Amino acid sequence: MAEEQPRAKVNGDIHNITVEDLYDKDKYDLSTMEQQDVMQLLQTQPEGLTSEEAQRRIEKFGHNKLESKEVNPILQFLGFMWNPLSWVMEAAAIVAIALSNGENRPPDYPDFIGIVLLLIANAVIGFLEERQAGNAVKALMDSLAPECKVRRDGEWKTLEASELVPGDIINIKLGDVVPADGRLLQAHGDVSIDQAALTGESLPVGKEAGDEVFSGSTVKQGEAEAVVIGTGTNTFFGRAAKLVGDAGDDIGHLQSILAKIGNFCLSTISLFLVIVIIVQYARFRYSYRRGIDNVLVLLIGGIPIAMPTVLSVTLAIGAKQLAEHKAIVTRITAIEEMAAVTILCSDKTGTLTLNKLIVDKPTIKTYSEEFDGDAVIQLSAYASRTENQDAIDFCIVNSLPEPGLARKGIKELEFKPFNPVIKRTEITYINEADGKTYRVTKGMSHTVLDLCTRDKTEATIKALNDDVDEFARRGLRALAVAIDEIPSGEVGAEGIGFKLVGLLPIYDPPRSDTKETIDRSIALGVSVKMITGDQLAIAKETGRRLGMGDNMFLSKALKDGPPAGSGYTDIDQMVLHADGFAGVYPEHKYEIVERLQAMGYMVAMTGDGVNDAPALSKANVGVAVADASDAARSAADIVLTEPGLSVIVEAIIGSRQIFQRMRNYSIYTCSVTIRIVVGFSILIWAFQFDFPPFMVLIIAMLNDGTIMTISKDRVRPSPYPDAWNLKEIFSYAIVYGLYLTASTVAFVAVCLKTTFFTRKFGLQQFSDPNDFILHSVVYLQVSTISQGLIFITRSRGWFFTERPSILLVCSFIVAQLVAMFIAVYANWGFTQIQGCGWGWAGVAWVWNFIWFAPMDLIKFAMQYFFKPKQQNPEEVKAAASRRASAISGTGSGRYYANRTRSLRSMERPQNFANKLLGTAGKRMDPKEMRRLSSVQATHAGRVLSSGGNNA
Missing domain, CATH: 3.40.50.1000 (HAD superfamily/HAD-like)
Structure with missing residues (x-):
């Protein structure tokens, strides 16, 4: 009765058993249950399942892969308009359409439409770039889905591993990756499985019928059929997903940084908004509508609406470039973290x-003058399999000059493979050179030593034990080799006695x-x-x-x-x-x-x-x-x-380049926020100058169009780990922003309070601070020098010594031409501007050149106060000291020091940097990546397409 009880549990239709119950070990322990009970419970036969039944089970148990959440493209697109910065712009749009009424004027439709278009444009650009990058990686990885041999409809078929279901009968052989958890039905020969990926063990584990095999392990010897008992998240490593998932709940580092930058901009805007509202209504007694227009100027001009899009696009393009150079990014924000x-x-x-085990030839020990190290290897190769090898046999045979030498010059009579009980292998053969019959064995040192009876002295025993202890201290595995001569020449006959030949050190090499x-x-x-x-x-x-x-x-x-x-x-x-x-x-x-x-x-x-x-x-x-x-x-x-x-070093350099692009943009956008908010606030207080909100929108659109190209800009990576130093970024932004503010305030002051431009150039004298022509001139001055700032923030040295990308230069030129033609020719009454002519345009350009020239000097002064410091100096110096000590006395010391200095200087982008820029480097051959799985193919593409939100 006791034996029948578990059999009773497995009766019934598998489709009436819930997935949870099937994998509840208290109810059905598929790994220890009798084999026939497993087959009965899963309702399968050695002939396999039918295609119809397999489809039914896919619907019940799901595909054999770790599912990743599918992201709705519409929600992904809307996500670009659902963040704190976008909320402020959306609030500005509401202000323009709902609050900008009164004084017998209609709602501010131009500003409302402009704000909405700006929001949509940023969202479209970000969505398309991320989608394109994600699709490129997904397409690359979709071709990598692994296949397996499965019995369906009574025939062996080759299917994608993701199609496996519990109850399938699969075939695994030498070199195959086990596609799902299973129980061996029958083994052909000695079967060993490499479970290093699961346990970290270096040596394979022997398996026989009834044993469990795990998804992700590799067949190192033999061939077998198995019944699938677990797929997808119900496999050995799938159940580890809970711990993995527990580690993924933290808010991303980049997201927290962006929130802090956004808070800096919002705090600046809020402070000056309050001051401006109080001043313009309490002191200057502005009308309601006039005051609302100035509020819109600060909201529209101060909010870095493009920041999430620019940084997202920079990361997405960077991920695509890294994927083309053998580093596939599955969470794009990890690029920023890799740089740090x-x-x-x-x-x-x-x-x-x-x-992969190898023989450490210089350390081979011999115990007889008849044999040298090469002879020890040759004899141990005789005692190794030449086909269907385990890891040790493969290691020894391949330590010969040619694998074929493992049987050259001998005639094999009998071979005994490794037996875990006696812990050795053995071969009996005829030596074709002298016609004599020999028996050679290799195995555990003490096992082989116990077999030896010939020339076995206390000195030999002590030497062997000392050598084994030395190998153990050095982390080397020891295999002893012994030889016996059989005078009768008959297999199984008694020989003259085994003689210890030598000791082989085996290790897993770097x-x-x-x-x-x-x-x-x-x-x-x-x-x-x-x-x-x-x-x-x-x-x-x-x-x-x-x-x-x-x-x-x-x-x-x-x-x-x-x-x-x-x-x-x-x-x-x-x-x-x-x-x-x-x-x-x-x-x-x-x-x-x-x-x-x-x-x-x-x-x-x-x-x-x-x-x-x-x-x-x-x-x-x-x-x-x-x-x-x-x-x-x-x-x-x-x-x-x-x-x-090796690829990881290139990925670090590439990530640091991408980080530099993000840092450069962050300084730029915070600087523009300061210059717009502070600058126009001062103009309101000092001159009651009311800049048209729509023209601020034009400035924002042109700036965003130019700055989008920074995602492909040429930059130099940092020689040290990068980190977000917000104090440094905000300090740069305040200094640059106030300097540009001074350039605009001084320009307006000269235009309104002096006759300098009239006397020197014969230009119109402005008496009204809200002259439509003055609006055009100020628009041109603000727009052009703001865009020029990017060339200062993107470089460490003189801006003209670090060549920007062609795309950045072209977009800058186009934006400047558009801004200039608007200022010179536009007569837009709805937004209170009138063409200023080429005279005033020339003055604005010359003024900006004068103010732009010293900006590199300001940058150098800031760099002096914010000298880059090596991250974690004590730890890095200690590591460098250990490394230098390890290689001292070798011929590579000077080479190492020179290479270190070269890497630290980083005066030019390394080779990988050029590859990232598309100037060099070969594309990755998908065939090289065939080992990657459909699990990662699905996961990587979806995560990249979603912007990393579900990673």
């Missing part, structure tokens, strides 16, 4: 290392570009920490080989505190100064990132496995490297499509 990263936390297996990547990261002001689930000894050895240091600790130190003698007084200090941590689990990675963030550091986390997903999501920037699991890609903000970390 100061600490890079990196997983070891598959990220810093190849996740990627070829990892050292350089760490060098460049440190040179860019970013320190690197290793966080791995592997052993401490292995982590330290990897750190030594990479020159990143071996000041590493076990994960238990995060709970127990710094080890005695470490020199650290608390956990935070240890985490900050450690080179890495070993033996960590997901919660440890999460905690390390969280602690660093709590200390004020911007943290990036790289990884490739399910165990990295929570920390990837928690980090300011999560980076999934090539070959990463679906869970890691879904949690990451940036997905690299080239192996290793």
Whole structure:
């Protein structure tokens, strides 16, 4: 009866079982249930499901992917008009149409229409640019959907992995990525699965019929059929989404910065609005309608309505450019955060290392004068499989000059593959050179040593044990090799006794570009920490080989505190100064990132496995490297499509370029807010000068049209991590804004209070501060010098030494021509302007040139007071010192120092900068990205298309 009870649970129609109940382990534990019960519960057969039944199950269980929220394009478009800055402009539109009545004048329809058009224009530009960038990336990734072999309608078919449902029968073989969680029905030969992406283990795990396999793992040996028991969010890594989701609730860093910039502008406008309203009504006794017009001038001219659009477009275009250079951005605001990263936390297996075992040839040990290191490798290759290999056999065979040498010169009689019980492999063969029969074994050192009976001395035993201990301290795995001669030549016959030949050191080597990547990261002001689930000894050895240091600790130190003698007084200090941590689990990675963030550091986390997903999501920037699991890609903000970390350095440089564009614009737009609000307020107080609201709209439209092109401008990246220094931005804005205000106030004062322009140039003398011609002249003066400010804010040196993009120059010229022709020829009575003629236009231009010339000097003075400081100097210097110490005594010391100085100077954009500008660089071949999944294809495109709002 006890055995029948679980069988009773599985009777019934699967369509009557809820999804929640099916994956409730208290009711149906599909991973431990008897195999026949699994088949019965899922109502499937070895012949597979029918297409009709599979479709029914898709409707019930969903597709085999991590769903991302679909964004409504209409809501996405309206989102550009639903933010605090847009609300103020919308309020201005209401003022123009509803409150601008009285004095026998109709509502201010021109201003109302102009404001609405400005709002729509900004929304359309932002929507189209983001949509285009998002669609480009989505199209790139849609071609990457993985496929699998599944049995449908009694036949084997190749389908997209997203079409799998519980109950499907799938075939997996060497090299395949397991497409869904399943139970093996039958195994052909020895099956081993690489679960490094899930557990961080370097070695594959053997599997047999009845065992569970997990989505995202890789078949390293053998072939098998399996029944699918979990898809989509109900897989092993799908269930980790809760922790990943918990880390994604914070307000984005960029959004908080934009809110502060917006608050600065709104506060400035509000302050001067109150003062202007009081002055014009209480002191000057303005009429209601005249006062409302001045209110509109401050509202329309002061609100940086284009700011959300410009920054969004800058990020969207940047994301598209990065995607073309092997760094796919799934949350576009992560670009800004990548530019500010100061600490890079990196997983070891598959990220810093190849996740591919190799023989450390210089460290091979021999225990007989008959054999050298090459002979040890050759004999161990004899004792390795040449087909359907596991990771160790593949490693050893490929350490030969040619893999074919693994069987050259011998005739194989019998091969015994690795047995987890005896922990060794064995081959019996005839040596064609002497005709003798030999038996060679390789395996665990002590297992092989116990087999040896020939020439086994105390000295040999001690030497082997010492070598094994040394390998362990250095994080190297040890394989012993022994040989036996069989005089009778018969398989299975007794030989003369095994003789110990040598000891092979095996390790997971660093990627070829990892050292350089760490060098460049440190040179860019970013320190690197290793966080791995592997052993401490292995982590330290990897750190030594990479020159990143071996000041590493076990994960238990995060709970127990710094080890005695470490020199650290608390956990935070240890985490900050450690080179890495070993033996960590997901919660440890999460905690390390969280602690660093709590200390004020911007943290990036790289990884490739399910165990990295929570920390990837928690980090300011999560980076999934090539070959990463679906869970890691879904949690990451940036997905690299080239192996290793080298692309991340280029992504950092590219992100810093994009950040510089956003910073330049922020200074510009805050400066314009100050100059419009303060400038026109002073003109009202000093001269009772009433500027037409509609002309402020024209200025805003021309400025926005020009400034949109900054998203593709040429800029130099910072040699240090970038960060939003709002004090600096607001200080620049106040100084620039007040300077431009002074230029306009002084110009109007000269026009009204002196006869200078009349005497020198024979121009009309103004006596009325609201002369329509004076309105045109002031419009031209304000419009032209305001647009010229962008060339000051975009450059660090003299503005004429840093070549802007052709698009920016052309848009500036067009805007200047439009502004000039409006000022010279327009006679628009509805907005109180009259053509000023070429004489006054020339005066306005000369005046602006005179005031524009010293602006670089003002910029240099501001730079003196706001000298860029290296972020986190103690940490970065410590990392640089460790690296310099690690490479001292080698031939690369001088080269490293020169490269560091070169990177720090950054006098010219690096090669990647030129690529970003479209002047060089090859496009990414989609075939190189075939490993990326349909999960990320859906997620990345939708997130980019939505502007990152659902990331």
